[in-house]
Amino acid sequence: MLDARFGLDLGAVRLIEATGCTVLLVGLDFTVEAALTAAPFGYSRQQLVGGSLLRILHPDEQVAFVQTVQALVAAAAGLEDVSQSTLRATHRILLPAPAGVGGGVGGGGGGVAMRASAVDTAISMVQCPGQPPRLLFSSRYLLPDGSAAAAGAFRVYPARQVQVDAFVGS
Structure with a gap:
């Protein structure tokens, strides 16, 4: 689970879980280092930790997602405080196949059955x-899984309100 290197105690983890978000700590190579919430996106921690985050991203959005995160990392490279580097992205994730249905990433089946769901993710650079430096992904479901509106959902937005105001010209 979590250890002292992340500086989180059980109370902090419970607060994170109460937000309803899935929170993952990810290396710059997209390796999931820790799942700070139970059952992230319906997967067990064991199914995600140590594997690539990219395997649960919708294949149609992986290239754009990687390029976006690489741009965030590059922008943070010259900053003294990398925690100021945050963006939001709307994208699709692949959910595990229901029990008894083949397929799913890390699932128990061998088929290709898969569901996708749109999520809103805040991606932040963090450094203890x-x-x-690592990436902190805090995601919550945007649309009901399987929603037709989830098709082609990838979008990037500023993460802080002052940036949003500048973005829309307020």
Whole structure:
């Protein structure tokens, strides 16, 4: 589960889980280092930790997602405080296949049955003292899974209100 290197105690984890968000700590190579919430997107922590985050992203959006995160990392490279580097992205994730149905990422079946759901994700650069920079993904469902509106959902938005105001010209 979590250890002292992330500086989170059980109370902090319970607060994170109460937000209703899925929170993942991810290396710059997209390896999931920790799942800070139980059952992220319906997967067990064991199914995600140590694997690539890209395997649960919709294939049609992986390239755009990687390019967006790489741009965030590049923009943060010259900053003294990388925690100021945050953006929001609307994208699709692949959900595990229901029990008894083949397929699913890390699922129990061998088929290709898969559901996609649109999520809104805040992607932040984080760095603990003495640790390399990482990415913190905080996601919540945007649309009901399987919704037709989820098709082609990838979008990127500023993460802070002052940036949103500048973005829309207020």
